[in-house]
Amino acid sequence: MAFTRATGKHRRPSKTRRATAGAAGIAGLATVGVVGSIASPAFAAGGGQGQNNLQQSPQLREALAAPISDTLDEQAYDQALRAEQAKAESEAKEEAAKAKAEAKRKADEAKREAAAEKAEKEHEAKVRAARAAERAKLNAYVLPVEGSYVSTGYKQGGGMWSSGSHTGIDFHAGMNTPVHSVAAGEVVEAGNGGAYGNNIVIKHKDGTYTQYGHLNSIGVSVGQSVKSGQQIALSGSTGNSSGPHLHFEARSGPEYGSDIDPVAYLRQHGVKV
Template identity: 70%
Template sequence: MAFSRTTTGKHRRPGKVRRGRASAAGIAGVAAVGVVGSLASTASATSAPRADVHDTSLDSVAGASDHLSASIDEQARVQDVQALKAKAEQEARQAAAKAKKKADEAKRKAAAEKAEKKRDERKEEKARAARAGGERTSLSGWVLPVEGSYISTGYQQGGGMWSSGSHTGVDFHAGMNTPVHAVAAGEIVEAGDGGAYGNNIVIKHEDGTYTQYGHLNSIGVSVGQQVKAGQQIALSGSTGNSSGPHLHFEARTGPEYGSDMDPVAYLRQHGVKV
């Protein structure tokens, strides 16, 4: 309870009029506070964001994230396409290289077969020519041992190259692997290593004489074989005691060394031009 002081210094209770005024003032104050509070509440409610309104900044972030994800996916797809394309191109190059290699190999094989066929044809032509020549010359019975050749070293020519001190036959000019022919029909009595003569052949002819062919590179007949005039029997060479490719030719009265006779006179005697 409120008290008021009098001039006499004593306290006394306020009067009814003053109490009434005070009550009215209190009510008015409360009312004012209530109004102010309501206004404040209204303002506060007005300034606060509504629950049903979306935040546009969050929407922007979400959109950017979706765009970035789509861009990454597109880049990945492009890289996959490029990888597949590169792989296809590499496989195509490998296939083309393989096909080219196969084609080149086939081409080389065809060329080799063609060259081989051509060589065989040339050999056959030479063989036919030799057979024809043999048949033609067999009419006379005698031929040169090397067709179209000439004598490079004469008979009984002296020198230290021969053990007897002189040449026991004649040398016909002939390069390596030149065909060597039997000068007349006869029987092979020797075919093989002849010592200083190297690879050699000795033929016994129908008249009882013998011819010998030395320094051969290869021999194409065997002992006991019958041959015709002009028949190829060997290829010239430089085996044995020889300074280079040629044909050593001897005419003999017997099969052994030391029974030699002049081969030029022997061939001319049988109609061969030397």
């Protein structure tokens, strides 16, 4: 009788089972021995007949087969156990690999999000800085003639001026030197200004006015908006002038006689004169 095991969990065959199989084999052998002793005359008479009966005894076959079956069963159990262990190890490694990949994916995603957020903040900061710079530029004041200096001061006396004194300041400038608006504003006068020759008057956002005289040519028109530092004309010597230069006035109103100290005006707005 061979030992069999149902499928499912594999368990190593118990010692009791192996002992039972061994006892059955010994009992079978003992029985066969007794039978053999009783039947010995028959062996003598019949020659090899007894030997054939011994080989065909079911007890003997079972006794001889039991140890072999036990060994095969144990081998099958060990193989199944190793297979289960290998499967468990493989699944554990697979889960570990998945967990590692997921952790890496989350870390990479977090890095991308952080980088995107940083880039967005930097972009916003640059936009704000550019807007602030543009606003500052729009509100900034500059010299009307770049790199120039005052050649005739404010309220300087002399017979050249009908009022008896200089109502503005003169900036040194050769013929056709670019003339710029000192600040953003709107052109309220552009053309011949009598003693001022070709002149421009600009109204600024703070309600003050600036005037540019003795121009050789005018590049803007009345009603036009200009930016701080925008070129509006070329210097010259038109009107009551002794040579090429720029006459510059700061005024509280658009008309002659509303002049204020142009040097103090420019310095008040951050211009070094």
